[in-house]
Structures are given as C-alpha cells and as structure tokens.
Amino acid sequence: MGFILFYLGYYFAFETKKKRLLFTGSILFIFLAFSALAIAFHTHDVAKRSNPAIVFAQESQVKSEPNIRSNEAFILHEGTKVQVLDTVSHWKKIKLSDGKTGWIPENDIKLLNIF
Incomplete structure (x- = not known):
C-alpha cells in the first residue's frame, strides 16, 4: 500500500525534490515488501522441517x-x-x-x- 501511495505522489508531483524523495520512498517500500516475503518463506520452510x-x-x-x-x-x-x-x-x-x-x-x- 505504501508503495502505491508513494508512486502516485511521485507521478503527480511537479517539484524535482519531491519527485526524488517520493521515488526513493517507493523503492524502499518495494525492498521492504520483498524482504518481508523472503522472511515469510524462510519461516515457513523452517516450520515445515521442524517435526x-x-x-x-x-x-x-x-x-x-x-x-x-x-x-x-x-x-x-x-x-x-x-x-x-x-x-x-x-x-x-x-x-x-x-x-x-x-x-x-x-x-x-x-x-x-x-x-
């Protein structure tokens, strides 16, 4: 959700400074989403191997x-x-x-x- 809001802000912003800040924020949100996904898969794998x-x-x-x-x-x-x-x-x-x-x-x- 954060990525979408930051990307929309980037898309509709006119000032260069705001565009850079919002673009960086959207990239950060994508990175956090992929990190959370990787951690979730790892946790699931560990739980499945534990018996x-x-x-x-x-x-x-x-x-x-x-x-x-x-x-x-x-x-x-x-x-x-x-x-x-x-x-x-x-x-x-x-x-x-x-x-x-x-x-x-x-x-x-x-x-x-x-x-």
Whole structure:
C-alpha cells in the first residue's frame, strides 16, 4: 500500500525534490515488501522441517537401531519433547535437545504438528 501511495505522489508531483524523495520512498517500500516475503518463506520452510513430538509412554526405551533387539541407547519419560528426524516401519528416529539420537516405537510418541 505504501508503495502505491508513494508512486502516485511521485507521478503527480511537479517539484524535482519531491519527485526524488517520493521515488526513493517507493523503492524502499518495494525492498521492504520483498524482504518481508523472503522472511515469510524462510519461516515457513523452517516450520515445515521442524517435526516436534512429545513422549506419551510412561517410560520408553530408545534404541540405537530401528528394531526391538538392538541395544538400548537411553530411556525417556513421559512429557519429553523430541524432534522426529526419520521414520522406518513403526519406528521414529528422534533427536533430543542435547543432541542425543535414537529410535523409538511410533506409538510411544505423538507428533505436535502434522503437515
């Protein structure tokens, strides 16, 4: 909206000083609009890649590989927030905020946002 007002002011202005000022203002508004658009796309991309989940099982064993016989990497308790990185069969690869990763059965966690 600002661009249109500044451009119309530029178009109908007669003084050179006013024309320069209004033209510069309209260019600034275009730059701000494209910057806001770029930030919006970046934020959407970050939100789409983020895949948070909460552990809903009382206690869940996180495995080093996506099978029941693999070694236990660590144990998580109910309410822990994790990031889901990958899915294989009925297993989800998760990452904790401290950087630990492992595989957890998919029915032990619930995704917070599904795209």
